[in-house]
Amino acid sequence: MAEKNIIMTHLVAGYPDLEESRRAALAMVAGGASYLEVQFPFSDPIADGPLIQGACTDALNSGFSTDKGFDFLSSLTAETDVPVFLMTYANLLMAPGVEVFVGRAAKSGASGLIIPDLPYDYDEGLYKAGEMADIPVVPVVIPGIDEERLKAILAMKPPYIYTAVRKGITGARTTIEEETVRFLDRLSRSGAKVLAGFGIREKEQVDLLSRHVHGSVVGSALVEIIGRCAGENRDCSGDVKAFVESLLKP
Amino acid sequence: MAVYNDFFGPYGGRYVAELLRGPLDELEEAFKKAMEDETFLAELKRFGKEYIGRPTPLLYAEKASKAIGGADIYIKLEGLANTGAHKINNAAGQALLAKRMGKTRIIAETGAGQHGVATAAVCARLGLKCRVYMGSEDIKRQRPNVFLMEMFGAEVFPVESGSKTLKDAVNEALRDWAASSADTHYLIGSALGPSPYPDMVREFQSVIGREVKEEQEKRKLQVKAMVACVGGGSNAIGFFEPFIAADSPRLIGAEAGGTGPEAGCHAARMTGEGKTGVLQGYKSRFLFDGDGQVLHTHSISAGLDYPGIGPQLAHLGEIGRIEFTSVRDDEALEALRFFASREGIIFALESAHAGAAGLKIAAQYKPGEAVIINMSGRGDKDIFITAKALQRDKWFDFLREETENG
Numbered sequence: 338m339a340e341k342n343i344i345m346t347h348l349v350a351g352y353p354d355l356e357e358s359r360r361a362a363l364a365m366v367a368g369g370a371s372y373l374e375v376q377f378p379f380s381d382p383i384a385d386g387p388l389i390q391g392a393c394t395d396a397l398n399s400g401f402s403t404d405k406g407f408d409f410l411s412s413l414t415a416e417t418d419v420p421v422f423l424m425t426y427a428n429l430l431m432a433p434g435v436e437v438f439v440g441r442a443a444k445s446g447a448s449g450l451i452i453p454d455l456p457y458d459y460d461e462g463l464y465k466a467g468e469m470a471d472i473p474v475v476p477v478v479i480p481g482i483d484e485e486r487l488k489a490i491l492a493m494k495p496p497y498i499y500t501a502v503r504k505g506i507t508g509a510r511t512t513i514e515e516e517t518v519r520f521l522d523r524l525s526r527s528g529a530k531v532l533a534g535f536g537i538r539e540k541e542q543v544d545l546l547s548r549h550v551h552g553s554v555v556g557s558a559l560v561e562i563i564g565r566c567a568g569e570n571r572d573c574s575g576d577v578k579a580f581v582e583s584l585l586k587p
Numbered sequence: 588m589a590v591y592n593d594f595f596g597p598y599g600g601r602y603v604a605e606l607l608r609g610p611l612d613e614l615e616e617a618f619k620k621a622m623e624d625e626t627f628l629a630e631l632k633r634f635g636k637e638y639i640g641r642p643t644p645l646l647y648a649e650k651a652s653k654a655i656g657g658a659d660i661y662i663k664l665e666g667l668a669n670t671g672a673h674k675i676n677n678a679a680g681q682a683l684l685a686k687r688m689g690k691t692r693i694i695a696e697t698g699a700g701q702h703g704v705a706t707a708a709v710c711a712r713l714g715l716k717c718r719v720y721m722g723s724e725d726i727k728r729q730r731p732n733v734f735l736m737e738m739f740g741a742e743v744f745p746v747e748s749g750s751k752t753l754k755d756a757v758n759e760a761l762r763d764w765a766a767s768s769a770d771t772h773y774l775i776g777s778a779l780g781p782s783p784y785p786d787m788v789r790e791f792q793s794v795i796g797r798e799v800k801e802e803q804e805k806r807k808l809q810v811k812a813m814v815a816c817v818g819g820g821s822n823a824i825g826f827f828e829p830f831i832a833a834d835s836p837r838l839i840g841a842e843a844g845g846t847g848p849e850a851g852c853h854a855a856r857m858t859g860e861g862k863t864g865v866l867q868g869y870k871s872r873f874l875f876d877g878d879g880q881v882l883h884t885h886s887i888s889a890g891l892d893y894p895g896i897g898p899q900l901a902h903l904g905e906i907g908r909i910e911f912t913s914v915r916d917d918e919a920l921e922a923l924r925f926f927a928s929r930e931g932i933i934f935a936l937e938s939a940h941a942g943a944a945g946l947k948i949a950a951q952y953k954p955g956e957a958v959i960i961n962m963s964g965r966g967d968k969d970i971f972i973t974a975k976a977l978q979r980d981k982w983f984d985f986l987r988e989e990t991e992n993g
């Protein structure tokens with residue numbers, strides 16, 4: 338679909354600390370990422386695998402707070418032109434109140450909200466709050482989603498849809514099956530910009546997906562790189578940028 | 588009440604990522620159908636009678652009552668159920684349902700290990716493969732139950748993420764299920780989680796309350812209050828269920844007061860700083876900080892050491908049908924000693940919280956009026972904790988000798 342490969346890169350805000358995650362974000366943009374997905378760490382991130390959960394735990398232990406998260410987001414959106422999406426879990430919205438949280442996200446310049454455990458039919462007012470604050474809520478779907486539910490989601494005409502390319506949580510590498518490809522095509526025909534992720538870590542996957550969706554989401558692979566650099570006590574910018582570039586090579 | 592409700596006032600629901608939605612929808616359908624199927628209900632009943640040992644006795648605790656000088660104290664001896672706690676009622680119900688759904692593998696989470704043991708036992712009996720997720724901290728604290736689960740042929744899978752305790756085991760089980768639901772049933776251990784679990788667990792545990800009601804009518808007891816401990820809330824909701832719709836008796840839930848009211852020292856969600864949140868697929872009252880990050884909890888009883896509470900109990904607490912109180916570690920130990928020496932019964936530490944609260948309530952009434960305490964489990968499983976707390980030196984001598992001579 339897309340002319341060239343478009344990727345959304347994911348990072349956990351505050352992992353390993355705020356300064357280093359800022360460097361990582363900017364390196365992603367420098368490497369050619371078209372979107373950033375910034376995850377606010379939560380103590381119990383059940384849609385994530387052990388790797389991202391570990392990163393969330395580390396970020397919380399090194400002092401992440403929602404206030405710091407929004408500051409981080411504001412400075413990022415001021416510094417780069419790529420749209421920044423905010424991903425987190427329901428309870429971070431419940432604590433201050435969904436409307437308050439969504440309002441703060443909009444004020445920080447976020448371009449969209451990804452909250453996997455607030456689906457449209459149990460959303461605690463998220464979709465309405467997004468409309469009021471003029472910040473799109475991005476539904477998260479999976480191949481094999483119930484037909485009625487998919488229709489209901491498409492009927493909301495979301496500007497973006499986030500889809501997993503397999504069942505299961507974030508983490509391990511994914512083989513993209515025929516059936517999945519048909520599902521992605523169908524999503525794309527709805528007119529929404531489809532972002533496909535979960536287990537995308539190789540150029541071949543990105544190449545394949547680029548023919549069927551708007552963009553690929555790369556998460557765990559980058560968290561791994563950032564974690565490795567943190568372990569070796571060195572700046573991750575170079576590695577992050579090089580990896581993003583390698584996915585986008587013509 | 589209806590078998591399936593989804594919400595209880597503002598609480599409950601199915602707040603899950605899409606990947607868990609399909610399995611939960613499937614489970615809801617299967618559960619509703621099974622509850623209308625006489626064959627299933629008869630099978631469950633037979634399993635209860637022949638394997639679990641139902642009905643469990645309702646004991647008049649005469650010496651305890653006289654010592655308090657208040658109400659007549661009755662104890663529902665749920666701890667006499669096979670494997671030692673009420674947990675088996677739910678494990679049996681869900682495992683039979685899973686079998687009916689054609690599932691061949693069961694996963695479960697466990698904290699203290701009681702639910703894990705019950706699940707592993709039922710799976711051994713029904714020929715289902717079983718994996719139990721358990722925090723690595725809990726594995727260290729609960730070795731005897733790990734041994735039992737392995738005896739039953741279950742695989743005990745250590746969870747190293749987060750705080751390495753019960754809530755992390757729930758997270759891990761949910762993750763497994765997201766990828767494995769085609770052949771796997773997630774057998775949750777308390778009346779919480781995304782719908783239909785709170786409804787389903789209540790239905791399978793309500794056999795406790797139905798038996799109490801039957802005895803109450805047979806013995807013409809003037810029941811003034813019923814008391815249960817509340818971790819996630821499965822024994823409490825099952826014990827209370829047939830009495831909820833009426834205005835009486837008083838229903839009292841005892842939460843873990845731990846070592847005191849400071850954050851991190853207790854698991855008092857209803858009597859402490861609990862707030863409305865969404866965690867692990869359901870909306871209820873939880874212990875979390877200003878940002879929504881879940882707090883650590885503490886209780887001497889692993890089964891009450893959890894930051895959330897079942898949604899129906901949260902709702903019933905809010906509208907005042909259930910009164911909540913909290914019981915500290917030392918008060919639970921005192922109640923344990925009280926009932927052991929006067930009635931020859933060893934309460935599980937969880938249930939001892941209900942025991943302690945029940946003694947206080949009983950003092951408010953007079954002979955001829957009844958207060959019923961649910962002893963959700965028996966205390967054999969706690970010997971490594973209670974012996975250490977109550978007879979430290981002798982117990983350590985014993986352990987030393989065992990390791991030196993064994």
Ligand SMILES: Cc1ncc(COP(=O)(O)O)c(C=O)c1O
Binds near residue numbers: 699776778820963
């Ligand atoms: C004996 C006993 N009672 C109570 C509980 C608490 O659970 P619930 O509140 O679901 O009954 C447990 C949990 O492990 C238990 O083992």
